Amino acid sequence: MTDRARQPDRCVVVGGSTRTAAIDGISAAGATATQRRETPAADLEILVFGRPTPDRTVPVSPTGTPTPAVVTRAVAVETGLSVLAVDAGLATDTLAPTLDVGAEPGADIRAETAVPDAETYWERAAAIGRSLPVESILLGETIPGGTTTALGVLAALGERRAVSSSLPDNPTTIKAETVETGLAASGLPPGDAAGDPRRALRYMGDPVLATVAGLARGALATGVDVTLAGGTQLAAAAALLRHDGVAAPLRLATTSYVADDETAAMADLAADLDLSLVVTDPGFDRLGHDGLAAYAEGVAKEGVAMGGALAVARDAEPGLSAIRARTRSLTTSLTDAMEADPA
């Protein structure tokens, strides 16, 4: 009945890396800094194959909660949603087939320049977005440290400094300090990049955010229906589009875990940026599975297009309860495989 009831042609997930993720305590997208380098590559493999390659472990938070990639995979299996993976600066090889924008991993935003070639990635991604032979896409991300770079971009653009986290106790102080240090190192007063989204990305962003924004820009330009699928990172992508002059309606689909997170300030961000907000409650607290119940306590919360995928599933057969069951069985099989063969 609504436009959300029509299944998107493709769930596009952009994976990459920023050295910002190596800052101690900043991200839960992987149990250790070393494992966080592998998380995006493993996430894309889980999306495409249902499991990572044999020499890789399943990304989990430091407390053992599995990556949101498992949830999006569950939606793909249950609803037939097709995934398209994009490599925007992965730190390691992936066995998932990808479209490649030729990006390098992003630098720590505390350096002067975070993404020297941000404009190039944006333009390449826009060319992809203009050429994709699809009518509608969900657009999500996988990049550890991405909520901090998103905060940096929002600050550079002069937007609300909303910040979510894959940790239940959001290390907002570390993130805010990281952004302040980065702005100072870049000689960029807050708001100084307003109206110049590529400059905000170059000094404070990451290659995934540049690619997501460019992809959305190109796709929107040719009439593709775009749903931004995620939390503050996708809101930052929306901000980049607004500062690039995009006036068209934009839709952001996220989980209730992010929407209920005060520091993420999603309703305010959505109002600031004129986004229609679609919120879906995964209901993992009712599943009787500790690792997944932790989502409801603020672990992971969102990522890998999870919120958008769940919105698709809610309006499709066989609905959210089937997604919960499939998420649980996928999680169990992945966890069992890890225990049988600790890589």
Add this chain to the structure above:
Amino acid sequence: MTDRARQPDRCVVVGGSTRTAAIDGISAAGATATQRRETPAADLEILVFGRPTPDRTVPVSPTGTPTPAVVTRAVAVETGLSVLAVDAGLATDTLAPTLDVGAEPGADIRAETAVPDAETYWERAAAIGRSLPVESILLGETIPGGTTTALGVLAALGERRAVSSSLPDNPTTIKAETVETGLAASGLPPGDAAGDPRRALRYMGDPVLATVAGLARGALATGVDVTLAGGTQLAAAAALLRHDGVAAPLRLATTSYVADDETAAMADLAADLDLSLVVTDPGFDRLGHDGLAAYAEGVAKEGVAMGGALAVARDAEPGLSAIRARTRSLTTSLTDAMEADPA
């Protein structure tokens, strides 16, 4: 009931190019030599999206018969068979997400060396084959000129010189002369590369054949069930595996159009190489569509894993008649799009 009744995890299609395809009259995989450069990239897009990107035309033979990619796409849509595209030396960019072995287009086999880095591509593909988190694959190709390079490889290995064609009147004389010239230019007497498949590829092969053989080798080594899906090119891949010491049972699935082609000598090749042969009749002569009926008259015949995909469909719901109907509707929509917007 049989092992063919189990749907493969993935239909792997390896795309690439050889300058051998520029020889006049050698290939029907594209209406002109210029369009043949685009055929593999467009084939992969059709497999993944159902249509090529807006700036590209649908590959057709010089007489207007559509690419076999449409048939494999029809199987993917009707049976849920997942496609995995591999870039092994594409001559143009593709919007299909790919695994990339980093290959350059192959040289004309009439030059001394056809694929200088054949061994590197083989090893990279083998690493992919060993790591793919799947249990079974169909393995096919898209490379214009590929039946000629396959003939070259069979000659270099000292195997039966079988050769099929995407043309109804197979230009066997041109192909045989091309191979003789190539063997002479390489200083390679026929059969001189027996037991050394990488040498055969280096002097007489193409990057797709090196990648297909390496992928199969790696996948077989880790217990993945591999079905070679195609005609003489996949038989050449089987020959490469046999000359690399693979003694395990191998299965080759192809169309009745190739199996009925005397110059392709599929039954003899299968006997020589100890392959179990699976033959499927697409039945396009009964469809009342001129472009598709031409398949039964020897145009196109096979390619892009078509024969293997049809074997999957024959044993699955909703069966081959649904594939024929879907192939027809896809062909019509692609042809209409071309007529509406001749790119």
